[in-house]
Amino acid sequence: MNLKSPEYVTGHGLIKGKSVLVTAAAGAGIGFSAATRAAEEGARAIVLSDIHEGRLSAAVEKLKAETGLAAVYGKVGNVAVEDDVRALVDFAEECMGGVDILINNAGLGTSKLLIDMEDDEWHRVIDVTLNGTMRMTRYMMRVMKARGQGGVIVNNASVLGWRAQKEQAHYAAAKAGVMALTRCAALEAAEFNVRINAVSPSIVLHPMLRKSASEELLAELESKEAYGRAAEAWEVANVMMFLASDYSGYMTGEILSVSSQGSWRLWLDAASPCQTAPGSRRRKPIFAARNGTQTVSRRPRRDRWAARMWRAWTQPAIRCDGFDKKVGGRRGRGAGRANTRGGRCIPTSALNKSLMGVLGEKV
Numbered sequence: 637m638n639l640k641s642p643e644y645v646t647g648h649g650l651i652k653g654k655s656v657l658v659t660a661a662a663g664a665g666i667g668f669s670a671a672t673r674a675a676e677e678g679a680r681a682i683v684l685s686d687i688h689e690g691r692l693s694a695a696v697e698k699l700k701a702e703t704g705l706a707a708v709y710g711k712v713g714n715v716a717v718e719d720d721v722r723a724l725v726d727f728a729e730e731c732m733g734g735v736d737i738l739i740n741n742a743g744l745g746t747s748k749l750l751i752d753m754e755d756d757e758w759h760r761v762i763d764v765t766l767n768g769t770m771r772m773t774r775y776m777m778r779v780m781k782a783r784g785q786g787g788v789i790v791n792n793a794s795v796l797g798w799r800a801q802k803e804q805a806h807y808a809a810a811k812a813g814v815m816a817l818t819r820c821a822a823l824e825a826a827e828f829n830v831r832i833n834a835v836s837p838s839i840v841l842h843p844m845l846r847k848s849a850s851e852e853l854l855a856e857l858e859s860k861e862a863y864g865r866a867a868e869a870w871e872v873a874n875v876m877m878f879l880a881s882d883y884s885g886y887m888t889g890e891i892l893s894v895s896s897q898g899s900w901r902l903w904l905d906a907a908s909p910c911q912t913a914p915g916s917r918r919r920k921p922i923f924a925a926r927n928g929t930q931t932v933s934r935r936p937r938r939d940r941w942a943a944r945m946w947r948a949w950t951q952p953a954i955r956c957d958g959f960d961k962k963v964g965g966r967r968g969r970g971a972g973r974a975n976t977r978g979g980r981c982i983p984t985s986a987l988n989k990s991l992m993g994v995l996g997e998k999v
């Protein structure tokens with residue numbers, strides 16, 4: 637498989653004979669891809685739903701034409717409206733003889749600094765993204781419980797539920813809420829054989845998203861991914877199909893990152909002020925906490941040493957401005973070489989300084 641330019645994965649019958657309901661399925665992104673994948677993975681019937689009537693009927697026709705599945709139905713609905721949610725689930729139950737799999741894809745965001753945000757904008761994003769997912773999940777759980785044959789719900793969260801990004805307080809709060817909802821609802825639903833999990837994608841570029849975010853931001857986000865590119869919508873849909881299938885039978889309440897989250901974590905680690913530069917002979921604890929007046933290590937000495945060596949060999953050298961003087965990187969002869977060899981220069985920010993305080997590093 638070419639990671640930079642992936643080839644489309646053919647269906648493997650993962651959800652053979654199942655019925656599927658997908659919300660927000662008439663756009664250019666993950667929703668329609670999930671519906672397409674569901675057909676390719678052997679679904680017997682699919683209901684597409686979306687708030688946009690025109691695009692929805694076009695999507696139904698397109699899905700039929702592209703996959704050859706005849707049992708494709710459309711129902712207009714806004715996930716933020718309880719009556720629409722009930723009507724949608726009831727419609728899907730009736731025309732497919734029960735919903736086996738619900739894909740809660742609907743969610744929306746805007747970009748706005750929190751200090752400029754009005755209540756309306758905050759509420760709109762929370763209402764569609766978090767409350768909409770809650771409404772769909774709640775009513776589907778009631779229906780699945782009453783039917784007594786189990787089922788699967790797959791929610792669509794976002795890595796922003798974990799990560800911070802400027803201008804995304806509302807969307808990030810909503811997606812963190814979707815993650816929490818997924819975990820808690822899953823515990824309750826397990827009692828009647830319903831599994832609930834979520835995918836957490838990083839970035840999927842499509843024409844609608846390109847209209848709502850700057851090219852510079854999208855390019856920066858792509859560049860931080862391990863493959864230097866956004867995911868294809870179908871790559872997220874693949875993971876949704878795994879969660880919808882019996883292959884993930886032991887999983888519930890889980891949030892599955894569809895991203896290179898690990899690489900972001902390394903990137904964040906690299907900005908830590910407490911990291912020892914390669915070549916440094918500093919032997920103070922890397923992570924430490926204050927205990928009364930003493931600074932004590934949280935890890936045994938040998939672990940600390942191993943972790944430091946691992947980082948020294950696998951990560952680029954970091955130099956925080958002021959690092960030598962204040963935190964105890966090598967001083968005097970060789971200090972410059974030890975702290976800058978082959979690495980980037982990261983200025984000591986206010987955040988780094990406060991982190992030093994939290995971690996109890998002696999300054």
Ligand SMILES: NC(=O)c1ccc[n+]([C@@H]2O[C@H](COP(=O)([O-])OP(=O)(O)OC[C@H]3O[C@@H](n4cnc5c(N)ncnc54)[C@H](O)[C@@H]3O)[C@@H](O)[C@H]2O)c1
Nearest residue numbers: 660662663664665666667687714715741742743794839840
């Ligand atoms: N695109 C990304 O980079 C990305 C990254 C992480 C998470 N997500 C999440 O994935 C999901 C799908 O996003 P996408 O960007 O792939 O677009 P998409 O094409 O899957 O969804 C867009 C569709 O949602 C519909 N919609 C909007 N509000 C609705 C509502 N209230 N009720 C019903 N339908 C509604 C729109 O009419 C549009 O057709 C969202 O929950 C989004 O937050 C997207």
